[in-house]
Amino acid sequence: MTHPPRTHDSLFRKPAAIVASVVLLLLVGTFAMVYQFHAASAERLRQITSQADTLAASVTAAVSFDDRTAAREYVRALMLDPTLDAVAVYDESGHLMAGEQRPGSSPIDPVSGRAERRSMLVEVPARQGATVVGNVWVRASAVPWIMRLARVSGVVLLTIMAVVMLSLLGMAQRMLTRANADAHRRAEELTEANLRLIGEMEQRSRAEEALRQSQKMEAVGQLSGGIAHDFNNMLMIVKSALVLTEHRLGQSVSAVERFAEAARGRIAAGAQQDVSEPLQVLEEALALVAEGRARRQQIKRYLETANDGIDKAADLTRRLLAFARRQPLSAKSVRLDDLIGDIRSLLGHSVGPNVRLVYELGSHWHVFCDVNQMENAILNLVINARDAMPEGGQITISTADVHVDADERSGQAAVDQVRLRVADTGTGMSEEVRSRALDPFFTTKPVGKGTGLGLSTILGYVLQSNGRLSIDSEVDKGTIVDIVLPREMRDVSTEVA
Amino acid sequence: MARCAVAILLTLPFAMLLALPPQPDISLEYAVKATYLYKLAPFVNWPPGTFTAADAPFDICVLGTDPFDDFLEKAVSGRKLGTHPFKVLRLDAVAPGDDCQIVFIHYPRAEQVRAAVQALDGRPVLTVTDAKDADSSGSIVQFVIRDGHVRFEIDNAAAARNHLAISSKLLELALEVKEANGS
Numbered sequence: 001m002t003h004p005p006r007t008h009d010s011l012f013r014k015p016a017a018i019v020a021s022v023v024l025l026l027l028v029g030t031f032a033m034v035y036q037f038h039a040a041s042a043e044r045l046r047q048i049t050s051q052a053d054t055l056a057a058s059v060t061a062a063v064s065f066d067d068r069t070a071a072r073e074y075v076r077a078l079m080l081d082p083t084l085d086a087v088a089v090y091d092e093s094g095h096l097m098a099g100e101q102r103p104g105s106s107p108i109d110p111v112s113g114r115a116e117r118r119s120m121l122v123e124v125p126a127r128q129g130a131t132v133v134g135n136v137w138v139r140a141s142a143v144p145w146i147m148r149l150a151r152v153s154g155v156v157l158l159t160i161m162a163v164v165m166l167s168l169l170g171m172a173q174r175m176l177t178r179a180n181a182d183a184h185r186r187a188e189e190l191t192e193a194n195l196r197l198i199g200e201m202e203q204r205s206r207a208e209e210a211l212r213q214s215q216k217m218e219a220v221g222q223l224s225g226g227i228a229h230d231f232n233n234m235l236m237i238v239k240s241a242l243v244l245t246e247h248r249l250g251q252s253v254s255a256v257e258r259f260a261e262a263a264r265g266r267i268a269a270g271a272q273q274d275v276s277e278p279l280q281v282l283e284e285a286l287a288l289v290a291e292g293r294a295r296r297q298q299i300k301r302y303l304e305t306a307n308d309g310i311d312k313a314a315d316l317t318r319r320l321l322a323f324a325r326r327q328p329l330s331a332k333s334v335r336l337d338d339l340i341g342d343i344r345s346l347l348g349h350s351v352g353p354n355v356r357l358v359y360e361l362g363s364h365w366h367v368f369c370d371v372n373q374m375e376n377a378i379l380n381l382v383i384n385a386r387d388a389m390p391e392g393g394q395i396t397i398s399t400a401d402v403h404v405d406a407d408e409r410s411g412q413a414a415v416d417q418v419r420l421r422v423a424d425t426g427t428g429m430s431e432e433v434r435s436r437a438l439d440p441f442f443t444t445k446p447v448g449k450g451t452g453l454g455l456s457t458i459l460g461y462v463l464q465s466n467g468r469l470s471i472d473s474e475v476d477k478g479t480i481v482d483i484v485l486p487r488e489m490r491d492v493s494t495e496v497a
Numbered sequence: 498m499a500r501c502a503v504a505i506l507l508t509l510p511f512a513m514l515l516a517l518p519p520q521p522d523i524s525l526e527y528a529v530k531a532t533y534l535y536k537l538a539p540f541v542n543w544p545p546g547t548f549t550a551a552d553a554p555f556d557i558c559v560l561g562t563d564p565f566d567d568f569l570e571k572a573v574s575g576r577k578l579g580t581h582p583f584k585v586l587r588l589d590a591v592a593p594g595d596d597c598q599i600v601f602i603h604y605p606r607a608e609q610v611r612a613a614v615q616a617l618d619g620r621p622v623l624t625v626t627d628a629k630d631a632d633s634s635g636s637i638v639q640f641v642i643r644d645g646h647v648r649f650e651i652d653n654a655a656a657a658r659n660h661l662a663i664s665s666k667l668l669e670l671a672l673e674v675k676e677a678n679g680s
Contacts, residue, residue, distance in 0.1 A: 061666035064536040066529075066646070070670055128539035128664070130579040 018170035022163050029159030033152045040151050041120075044140060049122045051078060052138040055087065056126035059098075063091050063126055063134035071098035078138070085141035089126070091134040101139075108137045220440050221460070228320035235317065239310045246303050253296050260289040319457045331370045331465065333488045336399045336420055337361040343375050347382050347397075354392030357382075363399035363418050366488040369465045377458040381422040381481055384454060387445065388426030388479060396423045402484070416487035423480040429473040437471055458483075524566060529647045530640055531568040534599055534625060537638060538578045542662035544621050547598065554584035558597035560613050561604040563587055591616040599623045602636060610634050614655075621660050637661065641672060648672050 055078050062070035075087045075098040086101035088108040101107050108121070120140040125132045263282050340347075340361060351357055378397070385395045398421045406414040429437060436442045440456040462469045466486050473479040534557055548555075555578045559565065573583035586597060591613055600622050602613045614624050614635040624636040628650060637655045641648050650673040656663050668674050 058666065061540060061664065061670045064540070065533060065649070065670055067648075067670055128666075131539040133536070133539070 018166055018173075022166050025159060025162050025166065029155055029162075032155045032159075036152050036155060037148070040148075044120065044143070045122065048084065048120065048138045048140045049124065051081065051084070052122050052124040052136045054078075055089070055138070056124045056134075056136040059089050059136065060126050060128040060133050063089060063097055064128065066091075066097075068097055072100075074098070075100050083141055084138060085120075086137075086139040088137040089134060090137070092132060094135075097134065102141065105139075105141075108139055110135065110137065217440070224320045224440065228317035232314060232317040232321075235310050235313050239307065239314075242303055242306055242310070246300065249296060249299060249303075253293065256289050256292060260286055330372075331368050333366045333368050334371055334374070335366050336363050336374075336418055336485075339371060339374055340378065340397060340399070343378065346375075347379065350379060350383055351386045351395065355386050355389055356394045358394055358396045360396060360398035363401050363420075365401050365416060365418050367418050367465075367485040368488040369467075369485060370461070373461045377461060377483070378420070378422070380454045380458055384481075385422055385424035385426060385479070388424055388428070393425040393478075397421070398423070401487070416489075417484050418487055420483045420485070421480060423478060425478045428475045428477050428479050429471075430475055434471055434473050438469070524568070526642070526647065527564045527566070528568045528572075530601075530627075531565050531572040533640070533647060533649070534569065534601060535573045535576060535578075535583050537599065537623060537625070537667070538583075540664035540667035541623055541656075542664070543598065544660045547621055548581055551580050553581055555581040555599075556584050556586050556597045557599045558586040558588050558595065558601070560588050560591065560600050560602045561609065564603055597622055599625060601625045602634075603627065607634065610636075618655075618658060619660075623659070623661055624655070637663070643672060651675070 055074055059071055059074045061067070062074065071089050075089060078084065078087050079100045085105050086099070086108050088099035088110075089097040090110055091097050094110060099107050110123070120142070121137065122139075123135055123137050126134040126136050263286060267279055267282050267286075340359065344359070347357060382395060382397070389395075400419050400421075402417045402419050404412070404415050404417060406412060433444065438455050438459050442456075459469050462483055462485070468482075468484045470482045470484075471479065472482070538555060557569065557573065559569065569585050573585060576583050586595075588595065588597070588600075591600075598621075600613075600617060602610050602624060603626070604610045604613065610626055611634050614626065617624055618635070623638065625638040625640070626634045626636040628634075628639040628641040635652070635655060637652050637659065639650045639652075641650060649671055651663055651668055651671040652675040653663060653668065654675055
């Protein structure tokens with residue numbers, strides 16, 4: 001899963017800010033703690049200094065006049081304060097006048113005391129007016145550890161609470177960000193899935209359309225194939241009847257002719273013998289024969305017309321059969337370039353003077369197909385192209401050898417193909433027309449001009465030859481019809497019936 | 498004599514401080530008293546006009562027979578009350594032009610002492626005497642020996658007469674304080 005980098009940034013940046021805040025807070029807390037500690041110490045120092053000052057002020061006379069009892073009383077009075085550890089009064093020459101200390105504490109020694117300079121030991125001069133008469137030393141008892149802690153506990157507690165709250169905030173934010181990223185990812189997945197679904201639906205609908213189309217084709221093919229077959233048989237019956245009729249007609253005519261010949265001979269002979277009466281009859285008979293000959297000619301013309309009609313009907317059924325793939329093909333290996341070369345003159349006649357035919361023949365490979373059908377197909381395509389260009393234009397017939405590489409995704413192996421293309425510069429087709437162009441009986445031509453079987457017959461034939469047919473068209477731009485046939489790899493000379 | 502011995506013992510630090518060679522007992526007592534004389538100065542509120550100039554000397558005068566030998570000079574040597582250096586003067590008699598702030602009166606006879614004190618009455622002078630000389634010499638400070646210590650009594654009324662205010666701290670230390678109402 002890849003998250004957008006922005007999410008990474010926000011995930012990274014915000015905790016850093018929170019960590020920075022926590023560190024800052026801890027620093028400030030520590031500073032406040034130290035400050036408070038020092039302030040408390042300074043306050044305590046001030047306090048004992050003032051206590052020492054008081055003692056110094058009151059003890060001056062006792063010091064001056066060496067009254068140790070009085071000095072001791074003053075010291076004892078000060079020592080009533082339980083926070084003091086030791087008190088000492090020295091005269092101006094450094095002799096101890098009075099000194100008291102708590103049990104276990106060492107007495108105050110001015111020499112080591114000055115050197116030691118403990119924070120909680122103060123020395124103040126005892127002054128009477130401007131005259132220094134001695135010194136007073138006061139030492140505060142060490143503040144218990146728990147008391148010092150209690151003093152800074154407020155700050156510590158506040159700092160800890162703030163840190164905890166910040167941490168919680170950071171965690172909450174982190175979780176929220178993660179949840180957001182999750183939701184974002186899920187939304188993207190959903191969108192993707194939705195797009196896939198839509199794509200699949202479209203594909204399915206296309207496949208269904210194609211299936212329906214092919215089923216329709218199949219039905220039409222079977223129907224038309226069945227009809228064509230029977231219809232062809234019936235046509236054959238009619239045709240043979242016609243042939244027999246013509247034959248019989250010929251036979252009877254030749255008998256009459258023979259009789260007429262004989263009659264003419266006899267008439268010539270009889271004229272010498274003067275049998276005018278019967279001859280008269282014969283003359284009349286001959287006239288009848290002549291009249292019969294004329295009629296026969298007339299009947300023959302009718303028969304020819306009927307034959308033509310039957311031939312056309314038979315051709316139609318043949319196409320139907322070809323479309324329905326019921327007609328056996330007589331395929332053989334052939335080069336399309338050669339095939340097209342053979343019918344060039346035919347094609348030239350078909351298109352008329354307004355249309356220019358251009359050949360771009362570049363195929364060398366052989367294909368396996370029914371030559372007649374192929375010729376038919378090309379002719380049909382060219383005629384279609386011509387019909388699409390009532391104002392004239394250009395038809396390009398091209399061939400090419402195409403190698404399609406193996407496609408691993410669709411499992412398609414590499415294949416060699418030959419492509420035949422008939423392109424025109426005509427009116428083209430709309431998408432609707434193009435989609436129906438291969439349907440049997442679909443035609444854009446006026447009634448009686450087209451059967452609607454041309455392209456569908458070609459399609460049937462191409463599919464039968466393992467090929468493909470595609471139409472590319474745009475209104476007013478022209479139409480391109482591609483027929484792609486697989487390359488014939490067998491021996492070129494081999495012909496298959 | 499035994500009292501003196503105790504006094505010697507207890508005042509030994511002072512004697513050593515002054516770096517004195519072994520002296521007779523009487524000398525040690527006066528060595529202590531000599532230091533007390535100048536030490537009294539800060540505990541007295543001297544009236545304005547006491548000193549004519551900022552560096553005018555603070556005069557400590559000895560009236561009568563001098564019992565101090567050179568203790569007094571040694572004790573005050575280099576010492577000042579504020580800006581005023583201590584100065585020792587020896588007088589034979591009280592004269593109107595004297596500018597003494599502290600006068601130690603030491604005569605063999607009590608009448609002489611009382612007379613000298615009376616002569617100084619009303620002037621801004623702290624009169625100091627040895628109590629043994631007279632019970633009612635009328636001086637402001639009287640040295641007494643108590644339990645081997647040199648102590649003093651204070652006549653606050655006399656001080657008031659001399660326009661001097663004695664520090665309550667000093668009064669507190671005194672063995673006895675005579676107030677103005679005669680108590």
